[in-house]
Amino acid sequence: MTVESLRTALHEKYGIRAKKQQCYRAKRKSLDVFEGNHGKSYSLLPSYRNEIRRTNPGSLVTLDYYDAEFNGVNRFRRIFIVFDALRSGFIKGCRPFIGLDGCFLKGPHGGVFLSAVALDGNNGLFPIAYAVVESEGNETWTFFLDNLKDILGADAHAKHWTIMSDMQKGIEVAISNLFPEASHRICCRHLFNNFRKDNPRLLLKIFFWKTARSCNELEFNDAMNQMNGICTEAYDCLMDRPLEIWSRVGYGETSKSDHIINNLTESFNNWVGHYRSKPILNMLEWIMIKLMVRIQKRYQKALAWKGNLTPNAWKKLNKSIQESRMCRVCPAGREEFEVHEVVGVSVVNLNLRTCSCRAWQISGIPYRHAAGAISWNRQDPEHFCDPCYSKDTNLLAHSGMIHPLMDEKMWPKTPSIDLYPPKPRRLPGRPRKNRRREQGEPAPASTSEVPKRSSVVTCKYCLQTGHNRRTYQRAQTARERATAARGRAASARGRAQTATKNIKSQTQGSEGAGTSGVTQQERWKKCKCKRWKKCTCKRSFLTKCDWHWWWFSTKCEWSQSWKTAKPEWHQRWKTAK
Structure with a gap:
């Protein structure tokens, strides 16, 4: 309110x-x-940490603060939280794919909210860990990834992880130091925003996304050659970056994820966006409650699924099956096939579960070439999907439970730590609460800021787009001035005529209603001759015409006699116009 x-x-x-x-x-x-006071809520964080450790064994809560020996008081610095249910569910039932992102807090003490989000078998968000730090940089990302590495344990080196980020400050150095074996991807949407600053052409935008979505070298080289023919600088700008960080042609085949944008973490930030302006303890409690309810609902929903695949995987597989009808399959023996399309040929091996287009290996779901070969072989395409998309794997991911916490008044106190909030760092100007949108990003569809239907305006003087007649820069020609004058005069005459007609019709209607009970407008509508429709000059709609006004006020008997009489003045009126 x-x-x-x-x-x-x-x-x-x-x-x-x-x-x-x-x-x-x-x-x-x-x-x-x-909701609680913003400053006083920091003093309850040590008790909150102990309560999570007591009710959720195996969870990791790391609280970092500035020591009183150097600052006089203990001031909050960072906190990292991961629940055991989320940790075990991620390891057992999710793909080795992690998205990292951060967003600012909107309270008086500031701070940055960091999060690590994965994907379950149904391509739903699966939060792993989150933290509140003082700022975003190499030191804070090192703190976050170091704790994330601790919860993974032996799996941190056993699996080949894939980490996607939004090109944040210092995150590349932190990932290379703590996860040297992991593959690092960057969000193509953020890369494109930087790319189009120097290359704003529409064709370059089309070829950029075509190269980013290319799964094999043939498609990639074809799109890059077309881009090179348009702009060499744009071609060199993309080729200077390693392909494994921004294009599917360089992606590995272990993560089973073909995501090229980091929208999963941005969706999570939007999911918790309402609580970022609340006190830190209230925010952390509500996030925990939402995660607790989310896991339980996802588990109950997965129990009702029919079949062994998740609904999202079924949707993609059915699309591949429908597209495979346009392919011609040629068997070669020993589970090998040659699949022909209108524009190319692909080789499928069902034993190795590979396709020369590489879409099957990257995503884990058979593409149209593989789906056509599987259907020709009279086998079920469901059995050729990766196990990460199965119903049982998704149940394992959401089988854990986040245990609720008691009221904060019942928490055991921690007398050894008296924590104070961080020193507020106020920047000049009014604090911003709305996120700064990037160039070209549409406005949110809210009540205060509704996006326009179209941003193209047309000038009425020169009929060119990009400006209107108010911002018309060139002087008008004689023809344009005459056209504009005629248009303004016609508009003025139309407005005057409409006003005169309304006044006259009201006056005549009141007079006619007093004698016969029927208005002149109703009498005119009942006229059978409809002479006003046959009038070619149409003067009754543009200018004042005494004859038309007089005819409106007469009875239909006169209009019937006009057919035979044809008064001389009416003949003159037809020729004079």
Whole structure:
């Protein structure tokens, strides 16, 4: 509830005209009662850490703070939280694919919210860990990834991890130091935003996304050669970056994920976005509650699934089966096939589960070439999907349980640590609460900022797009001035005629209603000759015509006699116009 709506409610309900500052202070006090004070909530973080460790054994909560020996008081610095249910579910039932991202907190003490998100078998978000740090940089990302490596344990080196980020500050150095064997991807949407600053052409945009989605070298080289023919600088800009970080042609085949944008972490940030302005303890509690409910709902929903594949995997597989009808399969023996399309040929090996287009190996779901070969061999395509998309694997991911916490008044106190909030660092100007949108990003569809249907405007003078007649720069020609004058005159005549007609029809209607009870407009509508429709000059719609006004006020008997009489003045009116 905003301050202005609070003032309006007080005036409408109680007749009180409160000042804006009074309503603001009342709102702040009520929020401190229901949500807690921002500064005092930091003192409960040590007790919150101990309570999580007590109720959820195996969970990791790391609380870092500045020591009182150097700062006089213990001031909060960082906190890292991961629950055992999320850790075990990620290792047992998710792909070795992790997305990293950070977003700013909106409280008075600032901070950055870091998160690590994975994908389950149904391509749903599976949060692994989250943290609150003082800023985003190499040191904080090292702190986050070091704790993330600890919860993975022996799997940190046993599996080949794939980590995707948004090109944040210092994250590349932290990943190379703590996960040297992992593959690092960057979000192609952020890469494209930097790419189009120097290369704004529309064709370059088309070829950029075509190269990013290319799974084999043939498609990749074809798109890059077309880009090189348009702009050599754009070609060199992309080729300077390693292919394994931005194009599917360089992706590995172990992660079973073909994501080229990091929208999973951005979706998670939006999922918790409402709580980023609340006190830190209240925010962490609500995030824990949402995760607890989310895991339970996903588990109950997965129990009702029919079949062995997740619904999202079934959707992709059915699409591949439908597209495979346009392919011609030629068997070669020993589970090898040659699949012909309109534009190319692919080789499929069902024993090795490979296809020369590499789409099957990267995603783990048979593409149209493999689906056609499987159908020709009279086998079930479901058995050729990767086990990470199975129903049993998805149940393993959500089989854990986050145990609830008691009320904070019942938590055992931690007398050894008296934690204070970090020193506020206020920047000049009014603090921003809305996220700064990138160049070309559409506005959110909210009540205050609704995106326009079209951003193209057309000038009425020169009929060119990009400006309107108010911002028309060139002087008008004689023809344009005459056309504009005629248009303005016609508009003025139309407005005047409409007003005159309305006044006359009302006057005549009132007179006719007093004698016969029927208005002249109704009499005119009942006229059988419909002479006004046969009039070629159409003067009754553009200019004042005394004959038309007189004809509107007469009865239908006169219009019937006009067919035989044809008055001389009407003949003159038809020729004179």
